[in-house]
Amino acid sequence: MANIAVLGHGVVGSGVMEVLLTHQESITRRAKEEIHVKHILDLRDFPQLPYQNVFTKDFDKILKDPEVKIVVECMGGLEPAYSYAKASLTNGKSFVTSNKELVAAKGAELIALAQKNNLNFLFEASVGGGIPIIRPISQCLAANEVSEIAGILNGTTNFILTKMIREQMGFQEALGLAQELGYAERDPSADVEGADACRKICILASLAFGTHVYPEKVHTEGITKITLGDVAYAGAWGGAIKLIGMVKMQDDGKIAILVGPMFISRESPLCNVDDVFNGILVRGDATGDVVFYGKGAGKLPTASAVVADVIDCVKHFKARKYLYWEDAKPDYVAPFEGMKGDFFVHVQGPGASDQAFAAAQAVFPRAARIIRKDEEPGEAGFTVAGLTQAELEENLERLAEAGVEVCGRILISDF
Amino acid sequence: MANIAVLGHGVVGSGVMEVLLTHQESITRRAKEEIHVKHILDLRDFPQLPYQNVFTKDFDKILKDPEVKIVVECMGGLEPAYSYAKASLTNGKSFVTSNKELVAAKGAELIALAQKNNLNFLFEASVGGGIPIIRPISQCLAANEVSEIAGILNGTTNFILTKMIREQMGFQEALGLAQELGYAERDPSADVEGADACRKICILASLAFGTHVYPEKVHTEGITKITLGDVAYAGAWGGAIKLIGMVKMQDDGKIAILVGPMFISRESPLCNVDDVFNGILVRGDATGDVVFYGKGAGKLPTASAVVADVIDCVKHFKARKYLYWEDAKPDYVAPFEGMKGDFFVHVQGPGASDQAFAAAQAVFPRAARIIRKDEEPGEAGFTVAGLTQAELEENLERLAEAGVEVCGRILISDF
Numbered sequence: 127m128a129n130i131a132v133l134g135h136g137v138v139g140s141g142v143m144e145v146l147l148t149h150q151e152s153i154t155r156r157a158k159e160e161i162h163v164k165h166i167l168d169l170r171d172f173p174q175l176p177y178q179n180v181f182t183k184d185f186d187k188i189l190k191d192p193e194v195k196i197v198v199e200c201m202g203g204l205e206p207a208y209s210y211a212k213a214s215l216t217n218g219k220s221f222v223t224s225n226k227e228l229v230a231a232k233g234a235e236l237i238a239l240a241q242k243n244n245l246n247f248l249f250e251a252s253v254g255g256g257i258p259i260i261r262p263i264s265q266c267l268a269a270n271e272v273s274e275i276a277g278i279l280n281g282t283t284n285f286i287l288t289k290m291i292r293e294q295m296g297f298q299e300a301l302g303l304a305q306e307l308g309y310a311e312r313d314p315s316a317d318v319e320g321a322d323a324c325r326k327i328c329i330l331a332s333l334a335f336g337t338h339v340y341p342e343k344v345h346t347e348g349i350t351k352i353t354l355g356d357v358a359y360a361g362a363w364g365g366a367i368k369l370i371g372m373v374k375m376q377d378d379g380k381i382a383i384l385v386g387p388m389f390i391s392r393e394s395p396l397c398n399v400d401d402v403f404n405g406i407l408v409r410g411d412a413t414g415d416v417v418f419y420g421k422g423a424g425k426l427p428t429a430s431a432v433v434a435d436v437i438d439c440v441k442h443f444k445a446r447k448y449l450y451w452e453d454a455k456p457d458y459v460a461p462f463e464g465m466k467g468d469f470f471v472h473v474q475g476p477g478a479s480d481q482a483f484a485a486a487q488a489v490f491p492r493a494a495r496i497i498r499k500d501e502e503p504g505e506a507g508f509t510v511a512g513l514t515q516a517e518l519e520e521n522l523e524r525l526a527e528a529g530v531e532v533c534g535r536i537l538i539s540d541f
Numbered sequence: 542m543a544n545i546a547v548l549g550h551g552v553v554g555s556g557v558m559e560v561l562l563t564h565q566e567s568i569t570r571r572a573k574e575e576i577h578v579k580h581i582l583d584l585r586d587f588p589q590l591p592y593q594n595v596f597t598k599d600f601d602k603i604l605k606d607p608e609v610k611i612v613v614e615c616m617g618g619l620e621p622a623y624s625y626a627k628a629s630l631t632n633g634k635s636f637v638t639s640n641k642e643l644v645a646a647k648g649a650e651l652i653a654l655a656q657k658n659n660l661n662f663l664f665e666a667s668v669g670g671g672i673p674i675i676r677p678i679s680q681c682l683a684a685n686e687v688s689e690i691a692g693i694l695n696g697t698t699n700f701i702l703t704k705m706i707r708e709q710m711g712f713q714e715a716l717g718l719a720q721e722l723g724y725a726e727r728d729p730s731a732d733v734e735g736a737d738a739c740r741k742i743c744i745l746a747s748l749a750f751g752t753h754v755y756p757e758k759v760h761t762e763g764i765t766k767i768t769l770g771d772v773a774y775a776g777a778w779g780g781a782i783k784l785i786g787m788v789k790m791q792d793d794g795k796i797a798i799l800v801g802p803m804f805i806s807r808e809s810p811l812c813n814v815d816d817v818f819n820g821i822l823v824r825g826d827a828t829g830d831v832v833f834y835g836k837g838a839g840k841l842p843t844a845s846a847v848v849a850d851v852i853d854c855v856k857h858f859k860a861r862k863y864l865y866w867e868d869a870k871p872d873y874v875a876p877f878e879g880m881k882g883d884f885f886v887h888v889q890g891p892g893a894s895d896q897a898f899a900a901a902q903a904v905f906p907r908a909a910r911i912i913r914k915d916e917e918p919g920e921a922g923f924t925v926a927g928l929t930q931a932e933l934e935e936n937l938e939r940l941a942e943a944g945v946e947v948c949g950r951i952l953i954s955d956f
Contacts, residue, residue: 145684145827156683256828261680262673268571269560269848270671395834398813412560412845413671413835419810420831430827433684 128157128440131165131188133210134201135172135181138224138251141429142200143177153433157440164194189213196439198432199223208232215239215247220443222435224251224428230325234338234453241450246442248435248449253279253326254404256427257420258434263333263408264449270410272334276372276541277406278399279326281422282310282317283349283369287387288400290357291366297352309402319348320369320385327371330406331383335375338454339383345462347386356387356472356534359507362498363470365391368399370539380460389470389538396541407541415541463516468509468538470496471522474531475504482506485530489521509538543572543855546580546603548625549616550587550596553639553666556844557615558592568848572855579609604628611854613847614638623647630654630662635858637850639666639843645740649753649868656865661857663850663864668694668741669819671842672835673849678748678823679864685825687749691787691956692821693814694741696837697725697732698764698784702802703815705772706781712767724817734763735784735800742786745821746798750790753869754798760877762801771802771887771949774922777913778885780806783814785954795875804885804953811956822956830956878931883924883953885911886937889946890919897921900945904936924953 132139146153146161154160165188166181185206188194197214199207199221207228214221215236223229229236229249240247250260254277263272278284282304289300301318304310316322324346331339349369360367368390373383390397395417399405404422409415421427471493475482483506486493493508501507510518522532547554561568561576569575580603581596600621603609612629614622614636622643629636630651638644644651644664655662665675669692678687693699697719704715716733719725731737739761746754764784775782783805788798805812810832814820819837824830836842886908890897898921901908908923916922925933937947 149684149686149827152686153684256685256825257831258673258677258680262677265673265676265849265853268852269564269568269845271564271567395813398810410671410845412564412841414839414842416672416833416835418831418833421829424829426827427829430684430825434680437683438680 127160127162128195129162129164129193130196130198130436131167131191131194132163133167133185133197133199133207135166135168135170136200137425138428138432139166139168139200141425142198142432145426145429145433153437157437159440161436161440164191185210189217194219195443196220196222196436198436199225199228200432201225202227204228204231211236211247212239215243215245218243218245220246220248220439222248222432222439224249224432226252226322226325226329230328230341233329233332234451237450238453246439248438249329250435251428251431253329254406254418254420255422255424256430257404257406257418257422258431259330259406259418260333260449262418263330270412272408272410274372274374274409274541275327275330275334275406276370276396276539277327277330278368278396278404279323279371279406279422280317280369281402281404282314283323284399284404285309285402286318287349287352287367287369290352290354291361294354296354297350318350320346323369323371324385327373327383327385331373331381332451333449334373335381336451337458338451339373339381339459340454343459345384345386349387351534352387353534355502355505356536358498358500359470359472359496360389363389363496363509365389365394366397367536368396370396372539376460380458382460382465384462384465387536389536391539394539394541409541464514466512466514468511468540469513469518470507470509470536470538471532472507472534473505473525474502474533475506476529477504479504479506482530483508485528486525488528489525542575542577543610544577544579544608545611545613545851546582546606546609547578548582548600548612548614548622550581550583550585551615552840553843553847554581554583554615556840557613557847560841560844560848568852572852574855576851576855579606600625604632609634610858611635611637611851613851614640614643615847616640617642619643619646626651626662627654630658630660633658633660635661635663635854637663637847637854639664639847641667641737641740641744645743645756648744648747649866652865653868661854663854664744665850666843666846668744669821669833669835670837670839671845672819672821672833672837673846674745674821674833675748675864677833678745685827687823687825689787689789689824689956690742690745690749690821691785691811691954692742692745693783693811693819694738694786694821694837695732695784696817696819697729698738699814699819700724700817701733702764702767702782702784705767705769706776709769711769712765733765735761738784738786739800742788742798742800746788746796747866748864749788750796751866752873753866754788754796754874755869758874760799760801764802766949767802768949770917770920771951773913773915774885774887774911775804778804778911778924780804780809781812782951783811785811787954791875795873797875797880799877799880802951804951806954809954809956824956879929881927881929883926883955884928884933885922885924885951885953886947887922887949888920888940889917889948890921891944892919894919894921897945898923900943901940903943904940
């Protein structure tokens with residue numbers, strides 16, 4: 127029998143209990159041992175639960191219980207999760223977590239600590255909820271050099287954008303609906319400002335390229351500035367706006383990494399990933415493009431990924447698992463300003479739309495105009511190709527000086 | 542150093558060598574041992590190759606070499622692959638294969654043999670080429686009851702159907718193009734008649750539900766009878782025709798399994814899987830729908846999956862891996878005749894289209910007509926809901942007796 131402790135009995139933690147209880151027989155068969163939850167840490171009482179007697183408010187009780195071999199953390203947030211992870215891994219307990227903030231901020235340190243003590247530190251649930259992605263990248267794609275990863279990593283913002291695209295709902299209204307349906311938190315900033323997607327692309331980048339990337343090194347934009355006008359131009363251009371986290375290995379050994387809204391062509395397998403679904407594209411030199419698609423969040427999908435990690439831990443008590451990356455190194459993340467790309471630019475001039483576009487052409491001689499229905503007077507949208515972010519900004523400043531307001535600029539993806 | 546032997550130096554076998562040579566450093570790092578190809582079995586000579594000295598025409602030399610720990614089979618076909626697999630697994634050598642015919646026909650026996658001798662029998666490359674699917678189903682989804690799998694499992698037929706849908710190319714012409722481009726063999730029957738997709742859904746069904754399913758138990762239809770008229774009706778209905786392999790666990794513990802063309806709604810994540818790509822949907826009680834997408838065939842994608850298995854073998858020399866299912870049991874596959882579904886029916890009457898549909902309504906009172914552009918005189922298309930295959934056939938016979946020719950019937954998918 128494998129004794130485990132679960133930290134936190136919120137959405138994911140209670141989901142873990144539900145998955146363990148409803149699938150007891152098949153899980154035992156797969157783990158080749160019965161998995162027994164000996165403790166659940168939560169400050170609240172749950173007198174109505176059949177397993178109420180295993181609750182504790184004291185983490186030390188778990189830490190000092192030599193029978194507990196695996197600690198499963200479903201609390202979220204950096205503290206006390208980080209302290210509990212360190213304490214567990216220095217006291218002979220493997221650690222399984224669904225906490226992307228923890229892995230993105232402390233992954234390299236906790237991986238090294240687990241390795242030193244011959245324990246497992248697993249976090250499949252931290253990216254993509256129930257979509258298997260951490261394992262496939264590290265294991266199935268082992269015979270493959272990954273060159274690029276790009277994904278729709280946040281279901282909340284994808285839901286909001288889908289509503290804006292399909293029903294011409296404004297951002298605020300779509301956000302309100304997402305909150306009403308429980309897809310967005312009361313404070314939605316981690317989702318809509320891109321921080322959640324940023325943590326996830328940092329984890330994927332660290333894993334794929336073997337060097338930790340900290341979220342604060344990554345240029346991150348959310349979707350709060352996206353307008354229905356932008357959405358309409360994207361449709362007229364032949365695609366849709368999605369919030370993308372992407373990382374690409376450059377020839378110079380640095381990585382280009384960013385989070386932001388992007389124009390995605392209708393030909394891309396990511397363009398049809400709608401609503402709360404996530405889609406992650408992994409480009410490898412041997413496999414070509416492989417895409418993983420599914421619900422990226424939610425109680426049971428996330429819990430099933432956590433439990434899969436627990437099963438893996440139980441089966442590998444005597445062997446460390448394969449997840450590994452080194453700590454960050456200086457100058458590894460290429461400067462955002464130098465990143466080259468194609469862009470959509472959305473402008474508003476004081477006169478007619480034709481005049482606004484003519485002013486844009488004076489600055490960007492090769493601008494390609496996008497024609498859309500219901501353009502406002504003076505509004506224009508166009509694409510420009512092959513500029514660095516710095517060059518783009520410089521030119522947009524010149525355009526503003528010429529009296530044309532720049533409403534937005536959005537990167538055009540190349541996958 | 543881990544010594545391996547590769548059987549066959551065709552497309553996949555030479556791809557395995559290419560992946561091993563071009564990724565030597567990263568593979569060694571991941572496997573924690575250098576992987577050395579000591580023998581390659583092929584009847585041909587390859588005097589131009591830098592590794593020409595490792596070729597042999599004698600399998601016994603490999604079998605009797607105690608240094609060879611893993612035999613990698615990339616020959617295809619049932620024999621001699623099956624004999625070589627048995628000999629390897631009874632002589633202390635793990636076996637990795639890309640051969641779907643072998644796994645579909647002999648999987649249960651070879652898995653049992655590997656288990657008995659504490660060896661690995663791995664076959665990630667047998668389904669989905671470079672798409673990780675065997676491992677995710679068996680491992681990542683361990684905490685999840687899979688209820689259904691449905692997939693576009695054959696790239697050749699998907700390419701042909703895509704050409705028929707997008708360019709109104711007839712079946713024969715599209716097949717000719719596929720052959721010209723090297724996507725289809727000179728004898729394309731295994732692809733276009735559905736046998737290839739059938740082997741793959743058998744492997745996935747065996748793995749997901751733990752009991753071997755032999756291809757000869759599975760009702761299999763190909764795409765040779767699909768017409769441009771069918772394709773147009775599918776478009777008018779709101780979707781597309783795809784060749785699908787599907788398996789579903791029924792409440793009575795039997796499985797419904799079949800391979801055939803199906804109407805797929807535009808809302809389904811499988812509808813946009815085009816060209817030579819494969820897409821596999823795995824429906825689980827906890828995860829919901831997870832979809833895996835990528836190139837299902839080709840030299841390097843398939844080879845990279847083979848090499849990933851080899852790496853896994855090297856890392857698990859002392860432990861058996863997790864793939865397991867039992868041999869077939871009687872009455873496990875639900876009879877095709879009793880399988881219930883919704884169908885598209887395509888008819889041709891002697892008079893006007895309205896008359897043909899009126900005759901159809903006499904037999905199927907709740908038939909829903911599909912209107913499409915450019916209908917031929919007397920042609921009609923309609924859907925019927927909730928019939929067993931036997932009921933459908935019976936009613937179609939009555940319709941034929943009423944003088945209306947039945948040109949085709951196609952299942953409508955419910956995913």
